[in-house]
Amino acid sequence: MNVTKLSYEKMVEDALRGxxxxxxxxxxxxxxxxxxxFYITFDTTHPGVKIADTLKTQHPNEMTIVLQHQFWDLKVAQDQFEITLSFSGVSQRLLIPFAAVTAFADPHAKFGLQFHVEFEERTAADEELDMEDDAEDGDGAEREEPMPVDSAKVSRQIKGRKTTLRPVTDAPAESGEEGAKVVTLDAFRKK
Known part of the structure; x- marks a missing residue:
């Protein structure tokens, strides 16, 4: 592959995902x-994101998870991570590519990052692999192709706005354990 232009923004973005x-x-x-x-916000429509259909219905575009007291079986690979969280008392496994993450924050350290999410062109072979994965998962439901996002436009809309994290708590589980906290980002809404 012959590089014709150095994309420093992408290099920095990759380093920050590191x-x-x-x-x-x-x-x-x-x-x-x-x-x-940690608060980790990710694009639920990004290729490679695997979450339960119930979560996908509740969070059709973006979801924020909190890693604090109740998370299990965290596995980290070079390009993705997997984790089990409890939502309303039900354990759910999530697989999230790092490329799908739009924000990361550690409030204790007063540290936060925002990322641009880029979508690669999908080929017929990619679609076929997704259909095979769905068949293996026993999920025969039709899924819509995610719409491309112009990350530069989103970045311009977000820049200068104050981001407010507001926890949305699920009803406590019957077992007495708290469910995971899902956080909405008011900065992404037009006022």
Whole structure:
């Protein structure tokens, strides 16, 4: 492959995603250190994201998960991570490519990152693989192709706005355990 232009923005973005990857690797190995906890926002329409249909229905475009007290079986790979969280007392497995992550924050450290999400062109072979994966999962439901997002336009809309994280708590589980907290980002809504 012959490189005709150096894309420094993409290089920096990849490096910053490495910060998220490393934080999750440390967490997978030893748990969250001290009072650290993570808010991870991701695009639910991004290719490769695998979440339960109920979660997809509740969060058709974007979802924020909180890693604090109740998460299990965190596995971190080079290009994605998997985690089990409890939603209204029901354990759900999530597979999230790092490329789908739009924001990462650790409020304890007063640290946060925002990412641009880019979609690659999908081929017929990609579609066929997705259909095979759905068949293996036993999910025969038809899924709409995600719409491409102009990340530059979204970035311009977000720039300068104050982002407010507002927790939306699910009803507590019958077993007495709290469900995972889902957070909405008011900054993405037009006022």
């Amino acid at each position: 910060v998220l990857r490393q934080a999750l690797q440390i967490t997978a190995a030893q748990g969250l250190p001290g009072s650290h906890h």
